[in-house]
Amino acid sequence: MPLSRSAVGYSLAALAAAALLAYAFVPAPATVDVAAVVRAAMQVTVDDDGKTRVREKYVVSTPLAGRMARVDLHAGDRVTAGTTVLTTVDPSLPELLDVRARSQAEARLKATDAARKQAQAHLERAQRIVEYAKADHDRVRGLTEKNTISREELDRYELRLLAAGAEERAAESAVQVAIFEQEQAKIALDYFQNQAAEPVERFALRSPIDGVVLRVVRESAGTVAAGEAIMEIGDLTQLEAVVDVLSSEATKVRVGDEVRLEQWGGEEPLAGRVRVVEPSGFLKVSALGVEEQRVNVLVDIVTPVERRPNLGDDFRVEARIVVWDEKDVLQVPNSALFRDGDDWAVFQLRSGRAVRRPVDIGRRNDRMSQVLNGLDDGSQVIIYPSDKVRDGVRVEPRT
Numbered sequence: 278m279p280l281s282r283s284a285v286g287y288s289l290a291a292l293a294a295a296a297l298l299a300y301a302f303v304p305a306p307a308t309v310d311v312a313a314v315v316r317a318a319m320q321v322t323v324d325d326d327g328k329t330r331v332r333e334k335y336v337v338s339t340p341l342a343g344r345m346a347r348v349d350l351h352a353g354d355r356v357t358a359g360t361t362v363l364t365t366v367d368p369s370l371p372e373l374l375d376v377r378a379r380s381q382a383e384a385r386l387k388a389t390d391a392a393r394k395q396a397q398a399h400l401e402r403a404q405r406i407v408e409y410a411k412a413d414h415d416r417v418r419g420l421t422e423k424n425t426i427s428r429e430e431l432d433r434y435e436l437r438l439l440a441a442g443a444e445e446r447a448a449e450s451a452v453q454v455a456i457f458e459q460e461q462a463k464i465a466l467d468y469f470q471n472q473a474a475e476p477v478e479r480f481a482l483r484s485p486i487d488g489v490v491l492r493v494v495r496e497s498a499g500t501v502a503a504g505e506a507i508m509e510i511g512d513l514t515q516l517e518a519v520v521d522v523l524s525s526e527a528t529k530v531r532v533g534d535e536v537r538l539e540q541w542g543g544e545e546p547l548a549g550r551v552r553v554v555e556p557s558g559f560l561k562v563s564a565l566g567v568e569e570q571r572v573n574v575l576v577d578i579v580t581p582v583e584r585r586p587n588l589g590d591d592f593r594v595e596a597r598i599v600v601w602d603e604k605d606v607l608q609v610p611n612s613a614l615f616r617d618g619d620d621w622a623v624f625q626l627r628s629g630r631a632v633r634r635p636v637d638i639g640r641r642n643d644r645m646s647q648v649l650n651g652l653d654d655g656s657q658v659i660i661y662p663s664d665k666v667r668d669g670v671r672v673e674p675r676t
Contacts, residue, residue, distance in 0.1 A: 327520030331511030
């Protein structure tokens with residue numbers, strides 16, 4: 278018996294209502310944030326706090342025992358090598374006849390002579406390194422002009438040349454200090470060799486280098502012993518940074534690695550280069566009371582002095598030591614990665630659905646991870662996936 282029109286209408290209405298009811302109970306797509314897998318430059322850094330220090334800090338001490346005049350200089354005052362009188366000492370007469378003190382003066386003269394020869398050898402070595410770095414820089418600059426080597430490669434050789442120049446200037450300063458100490462030791466020995474009873478000439482203690490007074494150890498007048506520290510002097514143009522890193526991170530750092538020094542007070546980071554990774558570590562207790570094994574990394578600051586005004590000794594810096602640098606790396610945001618058993622995985626966005634994909638990860642930094650296998654350039658992945666995101670569920674990118 279054929280259905281009436283009214284029955285057909287009721288049936289269609291019932292089907293439509295059922296469809297609407299079923300649609301109402303279908304879960305809405307989860308709103309997600311997405312990011313693209315890209316090919317770009319990538320760096321891996323070792324980050325930690327450090328501080329600056331004068332590379333060749335000189336502690337001025339008295340070569341003779343006697344009565345010292347009051348020191349009129351203060352921290353920050355500039356001094357000139359061989360000209361600025363730091364203080365004067367009236368030597369004690371009884372000590373002139375002291376055989377033991379005379380022997381010590383003779384031994385000190387021999388030690389300063391050996392130190393001068395060692396400093397001279399370091400200077401000659403630094404000069405050879407500068408010559409080698411300059412030849413490399415000129416060669417690479419010629420290749421850069423022919424578009425054979427990138428500009429970034431030339432920048433690396435320029436930094437290496439600047440670091441070698443800083444090493445040479447520090448070696449020259451060390452030679453000047455060694456010569457000054459040898460002259461002081463000769464003067465002290467001359468006093469001991471003079472056995473006459475007439476009054477001994479007042480001894481003027483002069484600055485060994487051009488620089489500034491960093492700290493006055495003893496300011497008041499009074500009797501001093503031979504070798505007593507009076508003040509610290511240094512050249513603020515010869516600064517380096519000391520960064521103590523975890524020993525597990527120090528194994529990744531190599532001599533010559535590029536360094537960026539941030540949060541020093543200027544608008545742009547300072548450029549540096551790792552000079553030494555000390556072979557011996559030390560124990561340090563963190564602010565949370567955790568014992569950590571640390572290693573000092575010494576960094577040459579190669580940014581010109583005029584671009585780092587007012588930077589002084591023992592100033593805080595934040596160091597980023599570049600231990601790995603590649604220009605073309607397939608990478609994914611760390612926020613997209615999650616653990617799937619012992620492996621890494623991501624949720625890839627495909628046709629409006631989240632698809633779980635296992636990935637092989639290489640190098641990592643604080644934002645990105647190198648993709649070795651599992652994703653292609655341009656793939657869309659879900660970052661910060663919530664518990665609503667599962668394999669196969671419908672998702673909608675957040676606008």
